[in-house]
Amino acid sequence: MSGIRIDAIEKRFGAARALEQLTLDVEDGEFLALLGPSGCGKTTLLRIIAGLETQTSGRIFIGGRDVSALPPRERGLAMVFQNYAVFPHMTVYENVAFGLRMKGATAAEVNKQVERAAGLLHIEPYLERYPAKLSGGQRQRVAVARALAVQPAVLLMDEPLSNLDALLRLEMRSELKSVLNSSGTTTVYVTHDQTEAMGLADRIAVMHQGVIEQIDRPQALYERPATRFVGGFVGSPPMNFIDMPVKAGLARLGDFTNPVSTGRDTITAGIRAEDIAVVERGGLPFDVMVCEPLGATLLLTGRVAGQLARVAVRPDAVVAPGDRLNLEPSPGRIVWIDPANGKAIGQAA
Amino acid sequence: MTNNRLLPYLLIAPATVFLVLLFVVPLVQTIALAFMDNGVASLTNFRKMAGDLNFGLSIGNTFLLVLAVIPLQICMALVMAMMIQKMDKGRDLVLWIWIIPLGISDLAAGLVWLAILQDRGYVNTVLNMLGLVDGPVNWLSYEAPVSLFVGVVLAEVWRATAIVLVILVAGLQLIPKEYGEAAEIFGAGPWTRFRKITLPLLKPSIQSALILRTVLAFEVFAVVYALSGRNFPVLVGEAYAWQHVNQNNGVAAVYAILVMAISLAATVIYIRALRTPPEMQP
Structure with a gap:
C-alpha cells in the first residue's frame, strides 16, 4: 500500500x-x-x-x-x-x-x-x-x-x-x-x-x-x-472558444442555435476542432485564413464572426484561404462555459 | 590576411617579452650562478649549502610547516565553503569578511601576529589579566620551538586559508545541486553525500588549491621572518640570508633552485595523484 x-x-x-x-x-x-x-x-x-x-x-x-x-x-x-x-x-x-x-x-x-x-x-x-x-x-x-x-x-x-x-x-x-x-x-x-x-x-x-x-x-x-483553461491547455490544437449571444435560453450565432441554461446574455461554446462538420448551408459562418495539411487531417484556421477558430477536416477536402464554409458542431460535444468565471456549466467543478 | 594572421602574435608579444626578460633570463642566470664558482663550473655552492648548519634544519622546518599548514587549510576551507554553501542571506557578506586576509601582504600579516604573540603582545596581556601567567612569556624565542612553530602555523593559516576558500567556493558553485538532491533521495545522509558526491566532484578544485597553496607554502618567508627572525630557519629565509647577510649569491641561487625543484615535484605529484580522467568529468 x-x-x-x-x-x-x-x-x-x-x-x-x-x-x-x-x-x-x-x-x-x-x-x-x-x-x-x-x-x-x-x-x-x-x-x-x-x-x-x-x-x-x-x-x-x-x-x-x-x-x-x-x-x-x-x-x-x-x-x-x-x-x-x-x-x-x-x-x-x-x-x-x-x-x-x-x-x-x-x-x-x-x-x-x-x-x-x-x-x-x-x-x-x-x-x-x-x-x-x-x-x-x-x-x-x-x-x-x-x-x-x-x-x-x-x-x-x-x-x-x-x-x-x-x-x-x-x-x-x-x-x-x-x-x-x-x-x-x-x-x-x-x-x-x-x-x-x-x-x-x-x-x-x-x-x-x-x-x-x-x-x-x-x-x-x-x-x-x-x-476554459483546461480546454485550452489540453489537446492540440487547443479547444475553440466562441462567444455566442443568448436570448430566451437559446444561444445563437449565424444560423446555429442551441438551447442553453444560463442567466447571462453571452455564453462561450468550447468546441474541439474535430467535433465540427462542414455542411452545405446553415450553421456557423467560417472564413478560412490558413490551411495546414497535417497528414491525417487538414487543419483550417479562420474566423467565426470575428473570433479565431480551428477546424480539422478530411485531408482530401478542397479548401483554400478566403473560402467561406458553413460549420455544424455536434451539439452533444460542445462544452458550454460561463464567460464570467471560465467554468464549464452543468459540471461539478 | 597577413595582418590577421600576425595579429594574435603581436598581441601576445608584450607579455612574452616581459616574461622572457624578467623570468626566463633570471632563471637561467640563477642556474648559472648556482653551478659556478669564480667563473668555473663547479658544485662548490651545493657543497657549501649542504654543509651549512641551518640546511637540514631549514628543509625540516619548511616541510614540517607545509605538512601542518596545508592539510589544516584544506580542511578549514572545506568546512567554511560548505557552511557558506548552506547560507541563504548574508552569504556574500560572510564570504567577504572571510577573505579579507587575502588583501594583506604576508609581511604585514606577520607583523599583525607579532603584535599578538610577542612578549608584550595581546596574548600575554590577556593571559596576564586572567592570572594565567606571571609577567611576559616569550612565545617566539628559539628556546620555545613548539610555541614558535604554532605561532607561525597560526599566522600562515590566518593569512592564506582565504585563497583556498575562494577556489573551493567557486568549485562548489559549479556542482549542480541536483547531484546532492538525487543522492539525498536515494538514501545518502549529509556525511555520505559529502564523501561520495561533493568531495569527488570537487576534486579538480581541491587539486588547484593544493598546487597553488603548496607552491606558496614552500616559498614561505615573510611571515616566518617577521615572527622569528632566523630562530625558525626555512628554505627561502636561508636563500635571503646567504644573499644579503653572507653576501654569497651562489649559495643563495642553489637554495632558490632547491625550492623550485621541490615545488615542481609537489605539483607533479598532485597532478598525478588527483587526476580526474576526462570520462569522469561532468
Whole structure:
C-alpha cells in the first residue's frame, strides 16, 4: 500500500503563493501526471512530496504514513530529475547501484537488482561506462534504471523527457509506460507537455497558478474540460472558444442555435476542432485564413464572426484561404462555459 | 590576411617579452650562478649549502610547516565553503569578511601576529589579566620551538586559508545541486553525500588549491621572518640570508633552485595523484 495523500498543502515564497491549499489523492499503483504551464507550481508540489522543499502548511502521507517532517531519504521514494542528475564520477553500474548501496544491500542483491533494472531499460552494454560517454537518451535510461533498481513504492518524475529530441521522446514514452505498468509503481509525473500526460497517465491533474483546475482521466479531461483553461491547455490544437449571444435560453450565432441554461446574455461554446462538420448551408459562418495539411487531417484556421477558430477536416477536402464554409458542431460535444468565471456549466467543478 | 594572421602574435608579444626578460633570463642566470664558482663550473655552492648548519634544519622546518599548514587549510576551507554553501542571506557578506586576509601582504600579516604573540603582545596581556601567567612569556624565542612553530602555523593559516576558500567556493558553485538532491533521495545522509558526491566532484578544485597553496607554502618567508627572525630557519629565509647577510649569491641561487625543484615535484605529484580522467568529468 503506497498511495499518496496530499492534504491541504500550501507553499508561499515570501508574499507570493506558489501553491494554494492543494488536496490530492494518488492511489496505490496509479500513474498521475501533474500538467501545467511553467510557473504553475507543479514542480514545487513534486519537490514537496519528495521532501526537497518544505511546505508552508499541510501534510503529505505516503502509504498512510505521515512523512511531512521526514527528510527525503526516509520517505521511501525514488526520483528522476529533469537533467538526469546521473553522477558523472561513477560508472553506470555504480549509478544504478547507488540507492541499493545506501540501503546496505548485499553484493548479491545489488547485482541482481542492477541487472534487472538495466535489463528493463536496455542499458546492459553500458554498465561499465561513465555517463559522459553516453548520449542524452542513454543517460535518461540510467536515471530511470537507478530509480527502479530500489523498487520504490513511489516514483517521482520531473519532466524526465523534456531534454530529449522528439523521436526519442516518443520512444521513451511508450517504454516508460510499459515498464511502469508491469512494476505497478505509484508514479507522480510532472510535465508541461499535454500529449505526454495524455499518453502516459491514468489520471491528469491540470495545474494553473498554484491550484488544481481539474483532475480526471485523460479522455474525460479532453472531452469535458471543467474550465476554459483546461480546454485550452489540453489537446492540440487547443479547444475553440466562441462567444455566442443568448436570448430566451437559446444561444445563437449565424444560423446555429442551441438551447442553453444560463442567466447571462453571452455564453462561450468550447468546441474541439474535430467535433465540427462542414455542411452545405446553415450553421456557423467560417472564413478560412490558413490551411495546414497535417497528414491525417487538414487543419483550417479562420474566423467565426470575428473570433479565431480551428477546424480539422478530411485531408482530401478542397479548401483554400478566403473560402467561406458553413460549420455544424455536434451539439452533444460542445462544452458550454460561463464567460464570467471560465467554468464549464452543468459540471461539478 | 597577413595582418590577421600576425595579429594574435603581436598581441601576445608584450607579455612574452616581459616574461622572457624578467623570468626566463633570471632563471637561467640563477642556474648559472648556482653551478659556478669564480667563473668555473663547479658544485662548490651545493657543497657549501649542504654543509651549512641551518640546511637540514631549514628543509625540516619548511616541510614540517607545509605538512601542518596545508592539510589544516584544506580542511578549514572545506568546512567554511560548505557552511557558506548552506547560507541563504548574508552569504556574500560572510564570504567577504572571510577573505579579507587575502588583501594583506604576508609581511604585514606577520607583523599583525607579532603584535599578538610577542612578549608584550595581546596574548600575554590577556593571559596576564586572567592570572594565567606571571609577567611576559616569550612565545617566539628559539628556546620555545613548539610555541614558535604554532605561532607561525597560526599566522600562515590566518593569512592564506582565504585563497583556498575562494577556489573551493567557486568549485562548489559549479556542482549542480541536483547531484546532492538525487543522492539525498536515494538514501545518502549529509556525511555520505559529502564523501561520495561533493568531495569527488570537487576534486579538480581541491587539486588547484593544493598546487597553488603548496607552491606558496614552500616559498614561505615573510611571515616566518617577521615572527622569528632566523630562530625558525626555512628554505627561502636561508636563500635571503646567504644573499644579503653572507653576501654569497651562489649559495643563495642553489637554495632558490632547491625550492623550485621541490615545488615542481609537489605539483607533479598532485597532478598525478588527483587526476580526474576526462570520462569522469561532468
